[in-house]
Each structure stands twice: as structure tokens, then as C-alpha cells.
Amino acid sequence: MWSDVVKKKNVWENRSQSSPGDELELPKYFRTARQLAFFLLEAYRTQDQFVADSLQQWSRRIELSSQDRRLAMEISIGVIRRQLTLDTLIASQLTRPREKVEPALWTLLQTGVYQLVMLDQIPDHAAVSETVELAGKVGRERWKKLVNAILRAVSRLQTTDEASVPQANAVPLSEQRFRCLTTDLFPDPTVDQAGYLSRAYSYPRSVIEDWLSRYEWERLLSIAQWFNQRNPLYLRANLLQNSRDELLQELQSAGIAVGPGAEPQSIRLETAVPLDALVGFDAGKFTIQDESAMAAGNLLSPQPEEMVWDLCAAPGTKTTHLAELMFNRGTIIATDVSADRLDKIEQNASRLGLTCIQTQLINTPGATLPEQQFDAILVDAPCSNSGVLGKRPEARWRLDNTSLAELQKIQRGLLETAFQRLKPEGRLVYSTCSFDPRENGELLQSVLTQFPERKIVQENHHLPGEPSDGGYQALVR
């Protein structure tokens, strides 16, 4: 899967380890949101397991209302995103060094502090008492005293005052809304911009320094905030099943707040809606896809009867878009290195009623690359995911130059292979969900020096939040 190509790195890896035999036992059933959140975070810390994967693995053990399930997701994803801010708050109230605190206890403190500081809807007394109680429920009575003391101390750090601009005592809550603390916990943003952004918005300092070299302060504040908040989701209407207007009307009649997006097929969901409330999904009327990703298919604009190669295709969100644009006529060879994820392309194609897609596993012994020449090729390369850090909470902690160098090698190899299979009059789209020029335009330009007959004819640069995910696409002829 895509994550195989990115060096796995656990941000907690330097912490002291629990003593042998001291492991927490996984509950038979998860019956509270906070308990589930805690174990999701522990699975991430100890096994480097993504929250979404643990949820899938434990689905039979989860006995929660959809509201509690959402709270568990909010806390676990929020803690992964905002851990540097939470750690700063916790460490400021501890008298002993962090290494002397059991790692699982630290996780529990993070969940409590997240509820105290970041969740307006949870009263402080509930955040404290529920977290203390959870310590007992996971069999760690001895943690209760410290949890109670630290959470109460963090609660006292908060004031009811809010600021509208960054300052050393201000925790960002939403765009131009900051919670003031009684003391300056973060670096002064007028003196150390990178230090403030890194600590208060929770990003590795090296990432912030890189962004600061490319973007002005105000824009960077918007980007840093955008990745930390809940943002609108987009649907792609399957135009072979219904027009966008028909789908808009159907969703509106079901009481769902929606509006048309900027791409011809896109629909913006104005509020968060559980998937099972979205009428028409099983019937193949739409796919969940960000608007900036839809732009890739539209840029390639494959035509009916063409021979198309989608080189990095799984799980097929873009492949199925290409098939819809071709009115399901012609051939799309959809290749990937992940067999499990290739199955997902077939499931998606079947749900959407698309039959022109042929999947093929590549890079395994005996498997070969497609032999023929293509009219159109999509290279949707594995990348740093820097444009989708909000949707992939773990990704911000994996952004570093070593991973980038590995990814660039793969991206270069994929592009070279693709250009060799492109008909002379053919067209290729290179796309990533990153807004880092080093794996976008700069990389493509350097590959094109080997193919001087090819030229970039259009580039889309999507900055995060303007208006949706960050990403890049280039059309080459």
C-alpha cells in the first residue's frame, strides 16, 4: 500500500517503554467514546497502526452510538494532529521529566487535555472526571492522582478571554480565534515565527521552516489552521447515473445541506454527514472525492474509445472518474503494486456500474507492465501527502527530507516508464496530493529533460484550503 513507500516513523518512538508484562489488555467491547479513543491512540503509539485501520479491525468490538463513535474519532484524530501543543501544555504542569511518565499514561493525559482545551462542547469538570475514571477502567488506579492534578492544573491555565491574532499565550482554536492562557507557553510569534507555529499549531518545526521559505505569514497561518479543522467534504456525481442537479435535489430533499462545487461534477457537503445518511451511495450515484482530486481526471479528459493507463490506480477514485468521463467506452488499464487495494478498484467500479476498467498487479514476480502504447496516461504518484494533512492526521509527523528523497526516486521512475508508453500524440497528467514543488513541477521539469519532445501545457496548483485539499496536476503533451 502507499504507506509502504513512506518510511514508517512513530513520533512516540523515543519515549520510555512500558515494563514487560505491563501491557494494557484490549477490552472485549468498547462501550465509551473515551475508552475507544484511548485504545486507538495506543494502537498508533505501540504498533504504528492508523486510526482508520484499527477501527476496521475492531469493528465487532465497538458498541457505541454514532455520536459516541464520532467523539472517539474526534479525540483520537485530534490528539494525533495536535500532540505537540498538547505536550507543551502537559509538560508545563509536570514537575518530573516526560521520560519518567509511563507512555500510556501520557496518552491518557493527551486525551484529557485535548478535551479540556480543544473541545468547546465538553465542560472542564467532565473532561477531568471522565479521564480520571478511565484510568481506573483500564486497570491503572495508580494513575488517577497524577491525571487529576495535571488536568486540573491545565484547566486553571485557561482563561475565558479570546484573542484574534497569534500571541505567546494563545492556543489557536479556529480561524482568527485563539484561547488565551494565564501564561506565555509558546515562543513569541513576533520573535520566533517558526517556533510559535510549530508549537501552537502542532507541526514539526522543519515543516514550518520549509513553508515559511515559500509563503507569507498570513497565508501560512491559514494553511496551518485549515489542516487542524473539520472542512467540507465533496462528492463527485456519477454523470452516467444522474446529473449533478438531480443529485443535488435528491440530497436536498433528504435534508442534507449541499451546494455545487467548482468542478462540473462536484457537490460540496456543507455539514458533516455520516456516509449511511447519504442516499444513493450504494446505487452508485456518486463517489466521495475531494474537488481538487477531481481536477486531475478533468485535466486528462479521456475520450470514449481511447486506450488509457492509470498507473498508480488503487483504490480507484480517479480510475472510476476516468471511466465516467469516457462514458464507460474504451479501455482503462488500472495498475498498482498493492493487490488488496486493486480489489477496491473492482468494488468501486462495480458499485458505479463501470465495466471498461481492467486491473493489473505490477511489480510482483511474473507480473509485467502493460505492453501497448496509450492515448492518455494518469500518473497519480505516491507522495508526501502534504496537501491532505487534515485528512491524514499521521502524515504531518512523517514529512521529512529522507522520505521525500525516497518518494522522488519512485515518482521519477514512474514518470519515465509512463513517457515511454505514451503515443507521440498522447497526453499525460502527473498528479500528487502534495503542494511541495520538489515533488511536483520541479520533479516533472527535471524528468522532461530526457523527453525534449514533451511540454507541460497546463498546471494546476491547489493550495490547501483554497478552497479544498492541496495538490498539483500537470498536463503534458
Ligand SMILES: C[S@@+](CC[C@H](N)C(=O)[O-])C[C@H]1O[C@@H](n2cnc3c(N)ncnc32)[C@H](O)[C@@H]1O
Ligand atoms: C496517491 S495513491 C493513488 C490513488 C488513486 N489514484 C486514487 O485516486 O484512488 C498512490 C498509489 O501508488 C501506488 N504505488 C506505489 N508505488 C508504486 C509503483 N512503483 N508503481 C505503481 N503504483 C505504485 C500505491 O500503492 C498507491 O495505491
